[in-house]
Amino acid sequence: MADNTPPLRGGLGELKYAILFLWGCLSPSFAHAWSEHGMLTAEAISGVSEIQKVTSVPGESLAGFLQAEQDTLMKLLAAEEGWLRRHQSHYPKRPDALIFVPTDDADLLVKRFLRAIRVNPELQFQTPAAASAKDILIAASDEPDQGLDIGLFENNGTAFGKEYGFGKQPFGNPLLSYGSQAPFHMGFYNEAWLSYQLAGYLRRTYPEFRIHLFRTLSEFSFQKGHAYWGYRFAGWAIHYIQDFTQPYHSTVVPGIGSARLLWLGVLDLFGNNEPKADQVQLVTNRHLVLEKYEAEIVKEAVTAKNSKSILLQALREMSYDEDYGRYYDGYARAKVAFESNWFANDTDAILEKTFPAKWVSDPSYHFSITEPDIQVLPALKDLPADQKAEMEEFLANLMRHFGSHTRNFLKSVQSYFQNS
Numbered sequence: 480m481a482d483n484t485p486p487l488r489g490g491l492g493e494l495k496y497a498i499l500f501l502w503g504c505l506s507p508s509f510a511h512a513w514s515e516h517g518m519l520t521a522e523a524i525s526g527v528s529e530i531q532k533v534t535s536v537p538g539e540s541l542a543g544f545l546q547a548e549q550d551t552l553m554k555l556l557a558a559e560e561g562w563l564r565r566h567q568s569h570y571p572k573r574p575d576a577l578i579f580v581p582t583d584d585a586d587l588l589v590k591r592f593l594r595a596i597r598v599n600p601e602l603q604f605q606t607p608a609a610a611s612a613k614d615i616l617i618a619a620s621d622e623p624d625q626g627l628d629i630g631l632f633e634n635n636g637t638a639f640g641k642e643y644g645f646g647k648q649p650f651g652n653p654l655l656s657y658g659s660q661a662p663f664h665m666g667f668y669n670e671a672w673l674s675y676q677l678a679g680y681l682r683r684t685y686p687e688f689r690i691h692l693f694r695t696l697s698e699f700s701f702q703k704g705h706a707y708w709g710y711r712f713a714g715w716a717i718h719y720i721q722d723f724t725q726p727y728h729s730t731v732v733p734g735i736g737s738a739r740l741l742w743l744g745v746l747d748l749f750g751n752n753e754p755k756a757d758q759v760q761l762v763t764n765r766h767l768v769l770e771k772y773e774a775e776i777v778k779e780a781v782t783a784k785n786s787k788s789i790l791l792q793a794l795r796e797m798s799y800d801e802d803y804g805r806y807y808d809g810y811a812r813a814k815v816a817f818e819s820n821w822f823a824n825d826t827d828a829i830l831e832k833t834f835p836a837k838w839v840s841d842p843s844y845h846f847s848i849t850e851p852d853i854q855v856l857p858a859l860k861d862l863p864a865d866q867k868a869e870m871e872e873f874l875a876n877l878m879r880h881f882g883s884h885t886r887n888f889l890k891s892v893q894s895y896f897q898n899s
């Protein structure tokens with residue numbers, strides 16, 4: 480067997496192997512994104528009158544929507560596939576066997592649709608009798624974290640993963656179910672040139688494809704008079720935009736440059752594995768600390784209805800929205816991920832400074848595993864007030880980005896919103 484394996488002959492070959500291995504091990508860091516998208520979305524859209532005034536949208540089952548529109552939808556999805564192939568450079572083509580074909584069988588129709596858009600076909604999509612536009616958007620913005628993108632790669636051990644054409648999972652552990660959604664919820668567009676040369680799979684991330692597809696479905700639904708699905712698909716799309724505002728989702732290893740990464744890879748190659756493993760664990764811990772902090776502190780403000788909270792104010796703050804210009808097809812990459820990557824090193828530094836060293840600087844500690852029920856806020860109790868305020872202001876800035884990009888995206892489909 481060894482005879483059939485091309486030997487690694489040192490130089491770039493071995494280096495490449497080392498770096499691949501280093502990045503391949505980053506999977507634990509990819510487990511989550513912002514916690515509680517719905518809670519943040521609710522704040523972000525609370526001042527948008529076009530959404531708030533739509534107080535009752537009749538619910539419609541997915542089967543009902545598909546039965547009414549299947550012929551036009553077949554054309555729409557064919558056109559969408561063409562667009563994605565032309566405009567997304569690393570887009571994995573949808574296999575022809577998955578083309579959406581109309582049928583009179585409602586259950587089969589739903590299955591065919593879910594397979595055509597290549598989401599987890601085992602999910603059930605419940606719909607209420609009626610709901611406000613705001614509530615549909617809030618719930619839908621959390622849905623992509625509830626299984627939509629799980630098990631889609633051929634080595635995830637699912638039957639559909641073998642048929643979907645996404646190939647092998649580009650990074651992370653393919654056997655961790657939540658890890659398998661990571662390539663759909665992260666986008667690395669601002670890494671050093673060398674990183675792409677050594678780890679080309681860093682380009683195999685798919686949130687832009689999801690955003691375009693779900694936005695197209697949203698507009699189509701509004702145009703055809705299915706407001707419920709218009710809002711729901713729009714909510715799905717904003718999830719991926721919101722994920723980009725988390726710096727650990729737009730940057731492979733915040734806080735360390737590619738030269739150091741390379742060095743860790745070299746050490747690893749020569750048998751000194753500890754520095755690499757330690758770095759991976761630190762990134763993971765900081766990623767998780769940020770999300771836990773965000774979830775706890777925003778929830779505290781929401782529960783207390785604290786209108787003075789700078790976090791809630793930041794999520795609602797609309798005065799910067801226009802600075803980003805109007806939404807367009809390259810917006811998520813050029814505006815959202817770019818901005819988030821810009822703040823990645825600062826994010827890493829302030830986490831290191833603010834939180835207990837045990838959590839953010841000790842690789843033998845595994846955040847949320849070593850102490851599963853850990854609470855972040857109590858640990859900051861004795862921190863000097865100015866340092867606490869500095870961390871909160873930093874998060875508020877990220878929340879401001881979250882709010883602006885959420886609204887700018889929704890504004891782009893707003894002309895289709897209906898008064899129901």
Ligand SMILES: [Zn+2]
Pocket residue numbers: 511512623624664718722
């Ligand atoms: Zn996500």
